[in-house]
Amino acid sequence: MVATILCVEDNPQNMRLVRKMLNSAGYQVIEAQDGESGYTTILEQRPDLVLMDVNLPDIDGLQVTSAVKALPDYSHIPIIALTANAMHGDRERCLEAGCNGYVPKPVTKNELLSNVAYYLEQAERRTI
Numbered sequence: 220m221v222a223t224i225l226c227v228e229d230n231p232q233n234m235r236l237v238r239k240m241l242n243s244a245g246y247q248v249i250e251a252q253d254g255e256s257g258y259t260t261i262l263e264q265r266p267d268l269v270l271m272d273v274n275l276p277d278i279d280g281l282q283v284t285s286a287v288k289a290l291p292d293y294s295h296i297p298i299i300a301l302t303a304n305a306m307h308g309d310r311e312r313c314l315e316a317g318c319n320g321y322v323p324k325p326v327t328k329n330e331l332l333s334n335v336a337y338y339l340e341q342a343e344r345r346t347i
């Protein structure tokens with residue numbers, strides 16, 4: 220079964236890049252350009268995994284993550300934060316907000332795909 224991955228990203232160039240990487244590995248990609256639509260897309264489409272940009276024009280990606288993780292029916296969906304703030308303590312902030320993983324920007328294909336595969340496999344193992 221092909222996994223569906225939601226990419227929440229407001230930068231069209233980053234979105235295109237990430238989509239290309241995911242498509243090359245055979246994943247189905249759905250997109251949201253801001254936090255609000257990211258949140259509703261998660262509720263409506265139940266993606267297998269979410270790539271969450273932290274800096275979004277409306278709601279912070281970490282706030283969206285916390286809101287999703289507070290919903291028992293959705294909290295199992297792995298969320299990987301993508302952030303340009305490669306600052307000290309950033310990883311901790313992401314994990315505190317409930318993100319399962321963290322990939323700093325600029326994203327490399329190798330790092331993205333290995334994280335996606337890892338968290339999809341982990342989520343699958345939990346449901347068996």
Ligand code: MN
Binds near residue numbers: 228229230272275
């Ligand atoms: Mn952004």
